[in-house]
Amino acid sequence: MDWLSLSDVEARVNALESLMVEKGLAEHEAVDAVVASFENDMGPVNGAKVVARAWTEPAYLEWLLSDATAAIADMGFTGLQTEHMVAVQNTDERHNVVVCTLCSCYPWTLLGIPPAWFKYPQYRARVVKEPRSVLGEFGVTLPDGVKIDVWDSSAEIRYLVVPQRPAGTEGMTAEELVPLISRDSMVGTALVSASGGTK
Amino acid sequence: MHGPHDLGGRDGVGPINPEFLEPGIPDWRYPFEGRMHAVTAMAIAKGAFNLDEQRHGIELMKWSEYLDSTYYAHWLFSVEKLLNDKGYISHDEIDQRMRELGTPEMTAHPQKPETLTPFAEQMIDVLWKGTPHDVPADSPPVFDVGADVVVRNLRETTHNRLPGYLPRAKGVIAKQYGAFHDPAASAHEQVDKPHQLYMVRFTSTELWGEDATEDFDLYADLFENYLEPAN
Numbered sequence: 001m002d003w004l005s006l007s008d009v010e011a012r013v014n015a016l017e018s019l020m021v022e023k024g025l026a027e028h029e030a031v032d033a034v035v036a037s038f039e040n041d042m043g044p045v046n047g048a049k050v051v052a053r054a055w056t057e058p059a060y061l062e063w064l065l066s067d068a069t070a071a072i073a074d075m076g077f078t079g080l081q082t083e084h085m086v087a088v089q090n091t092d093e094r095h096n097v098v099v100c101t102l103c104s105c106y107p108w109t110l111l112g113i114p115p116a117w118f119k120y121p122q123y124r125a126r127v128v129k130e131p132r133s134v135l136g137e138f139g140v141t142l143p144d145g146v147k148i149d150v151w152d153s154s155a156e157i158r159y160l161v162v163p164q165r166p167a168g169t170e171g172m173t174a175e176e177l178v179p180l181i182s183r184d185s186m187v188g189t190a191l192v193s194a195s196g197g198t199k
Numbered sequence: 200m201h202g203p204h205d206l207g208g209r210d211g212v213g214p215i216n217p218e219f220l221e222p223g224i225p226d227w228r229y230p231f232e233g234r235m236h237a238v239t240a241m242a243i244a245k246g247a248f249n250l251d252e253q254r255h256g257i258e259l260m261k262w263s264e265y266l267d268s269t270y271y272a273h274w275l276f277s278v279e280k281l282l283n284d285k286g287y288i289s290h291d292e293i294d295q296r297m298r299e300l301g302t303p304e305m306t307a308h309p310q311k312p313e314t315l316t317p318f319a320e321q322m323i324d325v326l327w328k329g330t331p332h333d334v335p336a337d338s339p340p341v342f343d344v345g346a347d348v349v350v351r352n353l354r355e356t357t358h359n360r361l362p363g364y365l366p367r368a369k370g371v372i373a374k375q376y377g378a379f380h381d382p383a384a385s386a387h388e389q390v391d392k393p394h395q396l397y398m399v400r401f402t403s404t405e406l407w408g409e410d411a412t413e414d415f416d417l418y419a420d421l422f423e424n425y426l427e428p429a430n
Contacts, residue, residue, distance in 0.1 A: 003264040006229065007302060009272045013231040014303035015296035016279060017238050019288045026241045030319035032309035034240060035233035037326055039308055080240070083329040084376075086398075101207030101362050103254060104270070109327070113226035113236070117219040119270040125209040128364065128406075132413050137215050148415035152207065154360050155396055155420035156332040156379055 043112035044183035046077050047160060050110065051181050052174040054087075055165045065089060068160060072110065079109035081158055088151065089162040090188075095146050096161045097135065097188030099127045100153040107158040111183055118187065128152055138189040161188040168194040200356045201363035202258040203265035204273075208364035208407070230305035232271040237322075239278050244325050248281040251386035255358035256280050336378035340395040340423065346372045347429035348399060350421065358386035361425045368405050369429050373418060374398035381422065395423040 002008045020026035050072055054061040064071040068085035072078075085107060088096040100106065101124050106114040117123050127134045131148050135141070142148070151159045163185040169177060184190035206212075218224070227233040243250060256277025257265075265273060282288040315323065342348055352366045353359065360382050378393035385391065399421050403411045 003260075003268045003272045003276060006269065009269065009275060010229065010231040010305065011297050011300070011302055012279075012293060013235045013238075013271075013275055014305065015293050015300055016275065016282075016288070017234055018300060019292055019296055020238055020242065020282075023287060025245050025247055025282075025287065026238045027316060027318050029312045029316060030241065030322050031234050031237040033311045033315055033319040034237035034322050034326065035227075035309050036311035037323055038233065038236070039227070040311070042326070079327045079329045080325065081329070083331040084333065084379075099207075101364075102204055102360060103257065109329075113233075115219065115226055116224060116228060116270070117215050120216065120219065121206050121209070121266060122212045122215045125206040125212045128207045128362075128417055129403075129411075130413050131415055134215070138220065148413075150415060150417045152362060152417060152419045154362055155376075155382075155422065157376065157396075157398075157420050 038108070038113055042079065042109050044110070044181075044186065045178065046075075047107070047110035047183070047186045048178045048181035049174070050075055050077065050087075050160065051162055051186065052177040054162055055177060056174045061089075061162070064162065072160070077109050081105065082107045082109035084157045085110075085160060086151075086157055087160045087162055088149065090164045092164075093145070093147060094149060095142050095188065096149045096151060096159075097127060097131055098151045098153065098159040098161060099124055101125070101128055102154060105153040105156075105158060107160060110160060111186060115183070117189075135189060138184065140189065140191060161186050163188075163190075163192045166192050166194045200258055200358065201354070203260055203262040204254075204258050205363045207362045229269070229271075230307040232269075233309075234305065235271045235274050235278075239274055240325065241318075241322060242278060242282070244322060247285065247287055248278075249385055249389060250330075251358060251382045252281055252389070253277050254382075255386040258358065332380050333376075334378050334380050334391050334393045336395065337393045338395075340375045340377075340397070342372045342375075342395075342397060342423070342426065342428075344372050344375060348372060348426040349429040350399075351425055351427055353425060357383060359383050359422075359425070361421065362419060364406060365401070365419060365421070365425075368401055370399040370401040370405070370419075372397050373400045376420070379422075397421055397423070397426070399426070 068087040104119040376396040380391040381394035
């Protein structure tokens with residue numbers, strides 16, 4: 001087996017699924033359903049709803065920072081890899097960025113499937129040693145006075161970054177704010193701008 | 200264990216692949232990735248193996264294969280090994296089936312079926328309910344918040360969740376999480392054994408030396424037996 005060959009891996013996954021179905025460990029239609037759920041229902045719009053509520057309701061922000069699991073469940077978001085949450089807040093003095101150096105632990109319900117950069121060696125190796133330099137590769141430059149906290153999700157706790165609410169959005173409702181809040185801003189590799197993000 | 204998965208702090212890996220930073224790149228880049236993810240969740244839901252066993256299986260890949268293969272090749276390697284070793288599906292059976300089926304045409308972004316089978320319903324339920332890993336404690340936490348601790352120099356070759364850049368580093372307990380199931384007991388004995396878990400804060404100079412190029416703090420979540428009091 002050539003683990004480096006994309007076509008070999010694809011053919012082998014196909015063979016594995018076929019055998020798992022025969023042995024009663026999987027169903028093709030259930031695979032379709034799970035893939036579709038991940039792709040369509042679980043994802044960063046859920047995390048953005050949490051952040052937007054935190055931006056617009058001070059009491060909710062306080063709850064989110066003190067008991068993120070309960071505050072997030074209050075929005076209806078529970079599920080795999082979202083069972084035990086901690087929320088960390090970006091401020092003028094502090095910027096948070098999340099990694100899993102051992103695999104790719106990530107709050108699936110809130111943010112979806114982790115992006116490729118989160119799963120591959122470069123980010124995982126370097127962000128715990130040179131976060132500013134890594135953030136630079138994402139186009140994020142922080143003022144010198146901003147302290148960085150890096151979170152390595154080494155156990156079953158998953159992290160949500162509450163990005164800073166951008167200037168110029170003061171009059172906006174939570175619903176209007178949601179589209180501005182990108183996936184990467186909730187991992188800590190992007191900032192939120194009033195004109196919205198692309199990732 | 201400090202296998203190929205244990206990447207924190209490694210030098211020489213190069214910049215983040217610019218292709219990964221382009222907007223709109225799908226999180227599952229190839230159709231087999233979502234299917235691999237889904238069948239893994241199903242095998243776990245069916246009780247064929249647990250998540251810690253699946254993680255450990257990945258840790259047993261060869262370094263060269265781990266570093267150069269795509270992410271879901273790691274999952275395939277581990278799931279195949281577990282199903283083979285536990286007697287569900289042999290490597291030979293997969294070889295044979297691969298020859299029979301040849302190169303598949305997989306549909307990207309499948310639709311959710313109109314009506315779900317009971318098993319599909321069960322899987323969607325698992326996705327949205329999750330499987331919590333906290334368990335009742337069998338003893339109180341040893342370390343208080345604010346306590347100075349040092350990470351033990353553990354070099355066991357079995358499963359744990361201790362990143363290899365942390366042993367011998369001094370840190371401070373930032374939070375007590377309570378007891379969670381021990382990943383080693385789960386991976387190797389398939390039992391839920393309570394183990395106190397902590398959030399621990401480290402400085403960048405403690406981790407990377409006085410010449411560390413950047414000044415920051417790092418937090419890791421570490422089990423009690425990875426730690427000892429700092430004197």
